[in-house]
Amino acid sequence: MNTKLTLTIEESVIAKAKKYAKDKDRSLSDIIENYLKVLTNQPNSNPIELTPMVKSLKGSFSAPKNFDYKKELTKALSEKHL
Template sequence: MDKKLTLSLNESIIEKAKNYAKSNNISLSKLIESYLGTLTKTEKKETEITPLVKNLSGVISIDDNFDAKNEYAKYLLKKYK
């Protein structure tokens, strides 16, 4: 059952959304309904792990105290120094 909904949005966003909907041959209402449906979808799709990734898992061992963010920051500082 469809029901009306009133939204207050930025005018330029509305125009861009209308243009997008028109160029994709869909009504603005259906576009927003589809978007909200995607946002509120309860079931999560399981990500498929490819055979290559399965083969690579466990190849590298990393210390428990390894700080990836800190190491990446060091790398960037060295790269752009």
Template structure:
């Protein structure tokens, strides 16, 4: 269900947002919805971390990985090594 929301935003920001939305073939409403959804999911991740058990919390972050390495890449490499 969609609900109408009224926002007060600087006119220049609105004009730039409309141009950007047009280039992306989306509406400004959809851009705002996607942004709010993304920040609310980060809040969910923080809540998920807070609900971890004490031992798991202690272990979070002990393995350091290069900034450009993705978890999915590590998993793929490990599975390839195991099965190939």
């Protein structure tokens, strides 16, 4: 059973999506429905497999409990680009 769904999306995104759907000879509804099916059928418990390089680095750095990643990143980028 199909049910109508209303979405709020930027006009420019809608225009590009409609053109994409037309180029693929599909409806925008069909593309979105299939995308949502893929999203909802992915099992959440599958861990991402790490590459050997990442595995070797895992655990090599321990940040303090009060470490604010976003604050430190902003600081570092500001120093680099200003």
